[in-house]
Amino acid sequence: MGYSQVNSKSKDLILLLQPPVTIKQDDIATFGIFPPIGLLYIASALEKEGYDVEIVDMLAEAVDNKKLLPGGKIRVGMSKDQIISLLSPKKPSVIGISNNFTTFSHDAIILAKTVRETLPDALIVMGGAHASMEYESILRTGYVDCVVIGEGEETFVELIKGFKDRNIKEAKSIKGTVWFENGHILKNNYREPVQNLDELPIPAYHLLPMDKYIWQRQANFAYAMRYPIGHMITTRGCINNCIFCSTTKHFKRFRKRSVDNVLAEMKLLIDNYGIREFHFHDDSFMSDIEHVRMFCNRLLDEKMDIKWQVSQGINSNRLDRDLLKLMRDSGMYRVGFPIESGSVDMLKYIRKPINLDKVKSLINVCNELGIYCFGCFMIGFPEETKEQIEETISFIMQTSLDYIKVSITQPLAGSVLYNEYKKLGLLNKSSTSSTYFHTEFDTLHLKAEELNKIRQDLVRSYSRKRIKRVLSIRGFKKYILPKLQSFEDINYFLKVAWMAIRGI
Numbered sequence: 016m017g018y019s020q021v022n023s024k025s026k027d028l029i030l031l032l033q034p035p036v037t038i039k040q041d042d043i044a045t046f047g048i049f050p051p052i053g054l055l056y057i058a059s060a061l062e063k064e065g066y067d068v069e070i071v072d073m074l075a076e077a078v079d080n081k082k083l084l085p086g087g088k089i090r091v092g093m094s095k096d097q098i099i100s101l102l103s104p105k106k107p108s109v110i111g112i113s114n115n116f117t118t119f120s121h122d123a124i125i126l127a128k129t130v131r132e133t134l135p136d137a138l139i140v141m142g143g144a145h146a147s148m149e150y151e152s153i154l155r156t157g158y159v160d161c162v163v164i165g166e167g168e169e170t171f172v173e174l175i176k177g178f179k180d181r182n183i184k185e186a187k188s189i190k191g192t193v194w195f196e197n198g199h200i201l202k203n204n205y206r207e208p209v210q211n212l213d214e215l216p217i218p219a220y221h222l223l224p225m226d227k228y229i230w231q232r233q234a235n236f237a238y239a240m241r242y243p244i245g246h247m248i249t250t251r252g253c254i255n256n257c258i259f260c261s262t263t264k265h266f267k268r269f270r271k272r273s274v275d276n277v278l279a280e281m282k283l284l285i286d287n288y289g290i291r292e293f294h295f296h297d298d299s300f301m302s303d304i305e306h307v308r309m310f311c312n313r314l315l316d317e318k319m320d321i322k323w324q325v326s327q328g329i330n331s332n333r334l335d336r337d338l339l340k341l342m343r344d345s346g347m348y349r350v351g352f353p354i355e356s357g358s359v360d361m362l363k364y365i366r367k368p369i370n371l372d373k374v375k376s377l378i379n380v381c382n383e384l385g386i387y388c389f390g391c392f393m394i395g396f397p398e399e400t401k402e403q404i405e406e407t408i409s410f411i412m413q414t415s416l417d418y419i420k421v422s423i424t425q426p427l428a429g430s431v432l433y434n435e436y437k438k439l440g441l442l443n444k445s446s447t448s449s450t451y452f453h454t455e456f457d458t459l460h461l462k463a464e465e466l467n468k469i470r471q472d473l474v475r476s477y478s479r480k481r482i483k484r485v486l487s488i489r490g491f492k493k494y495i496l497p498k499l500q501s502f503e504d505i506n507y508f509l510k511v512a513w514m515a516i517r518g519i
Contacts, residue, residue: 027067027108027109027179028067028068028069028105028106028107028108028109029061029066029067029068029069029107029108029109029110029111029175030068030069030070030071030102030105030107030109030110030111031051031054031057031068031069031070031071031110031111031112031113032071032073032110032111032112032113032126032130033051033054033070033071033072033073033074033075033113034073034074034092034112034113034114034119034122034123034125034126035073035074035077035090035091035092035093035122035126036074036090036091036092036119036122037084037088037089037090037091037119037121037122037448038088038089038450039087039088039089039448039450039453040083040087040089041087041452041453042450042452042453043089044233044234045234045235045452046091046233046234047231047233047234047235047236048072048074048075048078048227048228048231049228049246049296050072050075050220050223050225050228050246051070051072051113051223052218052246052247052248052296053113053115053142053143053167054070054111054113055070055218055219055220055222055223056167056168056215056218057111057142057167057168057171058070058218058219058222059215059216059217059218059219060168060169060171060172060215060216061171061172061175062216062219063216064172064175064176066175068219069105069107069222070219070222070223071101072223072224072227073092073093073098073126074091074092074093075224075227075228076092076093076224076227077091077092077093077094077097078091078092078227080092080093080094080097082094086448088448090122095129098126098129098130098133099129099133102129102130102133102134103133106134107134107137108138108178109137109138109140109175109178110130110134110137110138110139110140111140111141111142111171112126112127112130112139112140112141112142112159113141113142113143114141114142114143114145114146114153115143115144115145115146116143116144116145116427117145117149117261117425117426117427117428118425118449120145120146120149120153120428123141123143123145123146124153124156124158127139127141127156127158127159128156128158131157131158138160138178139158139159139160139161140159140160140161140162140163140171140174141153141159141161141162141163142162142163142164142167142171144261144429145261145427145428145429146162146163146164147162147164147165147429148261148428149428149429150162150164150193150200150202151193151200154193154194154195154200155195157195159195160194161174161192161194162192162193163191163192164191164192164193164205165191165205165206165208166191166208166209166251167191168209168215169191169206169209170189170190170191170192170206173189174186174189174192177189187201187203188203190203190204190205190206191203191204191205191206208251208252208268208270209251209270210270211270212250212251212270212271212272212276213272213273213276217279217280217283218280220283220284220287220288221287225288228244228246229242229243229244229245229288229290230242230243230244231244235326237514238349238418238511238514239292239294239322240292240322240348240349240503240507241291241292241321241322242291242292243288243289243290243291243292244290244291244292244293244294245281245284245285245288245290245292245293245294246293246294246296247277247280247281247284247293247294247295248295248296248297249271249272249277249295249297249300249310250270250271250272250297250298250299250300250302250303251268251269251270251297251298252267252268252269252270252298252299252302253267253269253298253299253302254267254269254299255299255330255366255367255368256366257355257365257366257367258364258365258366258430258431258435259365259393259424259427259430259431259432260427260430261427261429261430261433269299269302269303271302271303271306274306274309274310274313277310278313278314278317278319281293281319281321285319285321290321291320291321291322292321292322292323292324293321293322293323293324294323294324294325294326295323295324295325295326296326296327297325297327298327299330300325300327300329300330301329301330301333301334302330302333304333304338307338307342308338308341310345311341311342311344311345311347312341312345314345314346315344315345319346320346321346322346322347322348323345323346323347323348324347324348324349324350324351325347325350325351326351327351327353328350328351328352328353328389328391329350329351329352329353330353331352331354331369331370331373331374331377332368332369332373334377336380336384339377339380339381339384339386340384343384343385343386347386348386348387348507349386349387349388349389350381350386350387350388350389351388351389351390351391352374352377352378352388352389352390352391353367353391354369354371354374354390354391354392354410355367355369355391355392355393356369356392356393356394356403356406356407357371357392357406357407357408357409357410357411358399358403358404358406358407359371360403361396361399361403361406361407364396364398365393365396365432371410374390375413375414378390378414378415378416379415382415382493382494382497383497384497385497385498385499385500385504387417387418387498387511388415388416388417388418389416389417389418389419389420390411390414390416390418390419390420391419391420391422392407392411392419392420392421392422393421393422393423393424394407394421394422394423394424394466394469394470395423395424395454395456395458395461395466396424396432396458397424397432397435397436397439397458397459398435398439398458398459398460399458399460399461400460401460401461404461404469408469408473411473411477412476412477412480415484415493415494416477416481417481417511419473419474419477421470421473421474422452422470423450423451423452423453423454423456423466423467423470424454424456425449425450425451425454425456426441426442426456436456439459441456441457441458441459442456449463452470453467454466454467478515481515482512482515482516485512495508
């Protein structure tokens with residue numbers, strides 16, 4: 016590692032990379048790409064300080080480049096040769112690599128290896144949710160010089176400043192960084208999360224080929240009402256403590272951007288990219304009800320003709336009819352409830368504060384108000400029995416949801432559940448090919464193959480039930496007619512109905 020010897024001019028290039036990914040061939044149909052919002056925030060923070068920065072999304076830039084690998088896997092994104100051809104002429108002095116997801120961590124490590132071989136003198140930094148938890152194993156590969164743990168904007172800027180000033184000793188003492196030195200891990204304390212999110216500059220969208228993200232019509236984006244689609248985060252942190260989440264206490268403190276700040280970013284995306292629908296990716300969008308009301312009222316006051324939805328779903332405990340109506344009036348047409356389980360015992364086990372009776376009531380309200388409604392569910396917790404899964408199936412089949420999203424539990428590094436899998440001896444398989452839709456993890460009571468079949472059968476059964484329900488006159492009046500208030504609504508219904516039929 017010769018990173019201390021590189022040219023330290025203030026305008027040396029800093030290159031931020033989103034790695035290619037390896038997925039199962041069966042998951043191609045449900046695969047979509049998102050703008051790397053974390054890298055966008057870091058880039059904007061660096062630009063604010065005058066640094067020369069570029070982002071390369073090696074997945075989005077070559078999403079049509081698919082290489083078949085052994086075991087039914089596919090590598091999507093830039094090839095090794097393409098990566099080398101990209102890096103060699105740029106010769107960046109600092110490389111930042113995103114490593115957010117346990118499933119794709121191996122891809123980030125492979126990229127770091129290629130970078131190290133191509134640019135041995137560059138400082139290689141890795142960050143993201145997974146890297147923050149598994150920094151030791153990452154650093155011991157020898158391909159990464161430094162891991163940024165926690166939120167990265169302030170840490171990365173301070174790190175670059177120390178590096179550019181050739182003060183490596185000072186850089187190695189920066190809060191929020193971990194290093195590997197003389198065979199030992201040198202870990203500094205976590206940096207406090209950014210308290211005032213309005214102080215962060217708006218993400219550096221101009222550094223991305225935005226057309227690759229905003230016009231997608233496959234996977235989940237096929238269910239959008241309007242295009243192009245913008246992706247944003249309006250809050251950080253989460254007030255819940257679910258055991259399957261890898262968000263630790265260092266990330267969990269809930270903070271929100273001001274409505275003015277959020278609207279400024281929305282208007283930038285509308286003006287620069289023609290965005291007509293927004294997908295918000297907050298972990299806990301509904302944590303401050305009054306903030307949500309203020310946001311909706313401002314959208315109405317400013318007559319912003321947009322549609323919106325919250326990709327991660329919203330907390331049903333903090334919702335009622337009046338707020339649902341306000342959200343609908345402001346452009347929200349599709350709501351998701353992260354219900355997770357229909358078993359009261361499993362909800363207690365995963366620490367999910369859900370009232371199943373209230374959820375059922377809210378689903379009915381959504382149907383009355385003409386709001387499309389989906390439920391998110393998980394099966395295959397390590398000690399979950401088949402009978403408890405049947406409780407979830409029974410709950411789903413009793414509801415009048417428009418869609419369901421059923422995932423198979425995955426042990427994410429940093430989560431309480433990860434330690435449960437480890438304690439029970441269930442981490443005996445590589446996680447690099449296991450997904451929420453096609454797991455490779457057995458539980459104490461079920462094999463991975465059984466879980467995959469249960470999920471597949473459930474999704475198909477519910478799709479048939481949903482279509483049968485709306486084909487009756489009573490069902491059409493109750494579940495469909497309230498959703499058809501305009502020609503746009505009718506066109507959207509015909510689209511999703513055709514997708515549902517084709518999906519079966």
